Amino acid sequence: MSRAHREYFNQLAPQWNTKVSDDPVLYHYLVRFGITQGDTVLDVGAGTGRLTSHLANLVGLQGLVAAVDIAERMLSEAKWSMQHNHTVFVCSDICTLTLKNGCFDKVICFSVFPHILDPQSALHEIYRVLKPGGKLLILHTRNSRQLNAFHASLNGVVSRDVLPPIQKMEHLASQAGFDSQTLSESENLYWAEFIKPESHRSYRLISK
Numbered sequence: 001m002s003r004a005h006r007e008y009f010n011q012l013a014p015q016w017n018t019k020v021s022d023d024p025v026l027y028h029y030l031v032r033f034g035i036t037q038g039d040t041v042l043d044v045g046a047g048t049g050r051l052t053s054h055l056a057n058l059v060g061l062q063g064l065v066a067a068v069d070i071a072e073r074m075l076s077e078a079k080w081s082m083q084h085n086h087t088v089f090v091c092s093d094i095c096t097l098t099l100k101n102g103c104f105d106k107v108i109c110f111s112v113f114p115h116i117l118d119p120q121s122a123l124h125e126i127y128r129v130l131k132p133g134g135k136l137l138i139l140h141t142r143n144s145r146q147l148n149a150f151h152a153s154l155n156g157v158v159s160r161d162v163l164p165p166i167q168k169m170e171h172l173a174s175q176a177g178f179d180s181q182t183l184s185e186s187e188n189l190y191w192a193e194f195i196k197p198e199s200h201r202s203y204r205l206i207s208k
């Protein structure tokens with residue numbers, strides 16, 4: 001766990017909602033990703049819950065959203081503003097989750113990946129907690145070049161945080177066992193979508 005990142009985001013927690021906007025396009029991105037009623041979804045680096053409440057509305061009472069963050073003050077803000085009883089809050093580094101294997105239909109990393117110190121461990125842990133056939137979306141509303149320039153302009157620990165170009169992300173995800181679904185990087189969007197293959201698929205390949 002990065003103590004420096006945890007402190008950095010804890011300090012920002014009280015003003016976070018004034019710094020970021022609740023852009024309606026985010027809701028449409030979640031629909032496009034295929035979040036549906038009854039899904040179990042992991043919201044990685046949930047912060048103050050900018051995506052979490054949209055996710056809770058989309059999965060409905062039959063579904064569940066787990067909001068994970070290393071910064072407890074960010075999560076406190078999220079809890080304070082959210083009334084859904086089908087949402088759980090977990091204060092943890094994504095690299096060392098203590099959740100069960102194969103319990104999520106979908107995982108979303110929105111505006112968090114560059115801040116994770118050990119991306120390979122994070123991808124392995126996400127792969128572990130996804131169900132076979134489950135999907136991961138790494139989403140940003142800027143491309144990697146724009147985002148990396150933005151981080152470099154900031155003071156503090158995040159100034160060295162880097163989002164890999166999408167081809168490098170594809171390579172990292174494939175090393176963790178993922179297949180690529182949709183990879184798209186344009187001016188205002190970084191969309192890296194992966195799937196955990198169904199286990200019977202590798203059996204079929206072996207038995208041919």
Ligand SMILES: C[S@@+](CC[C@H](N)C(=O)[O-])C[C@H]1O[C@@H](n2cnc3c(N)ncnc32)[C@H](O)[C@@H]1O
Nearest residue numbers: 009045046047050069070071093094111112115
């Ligand atoms: C840039 S903020 C984005 C928060 C939220 N997704 C949003 O868009 O408003 C990044 C968040 O990721 C969290 N974070 C950073 N590294 C993490 C890690 N290794 N595991 C879990 N959360 C992490 C930070 O504490 C912070 O709340």
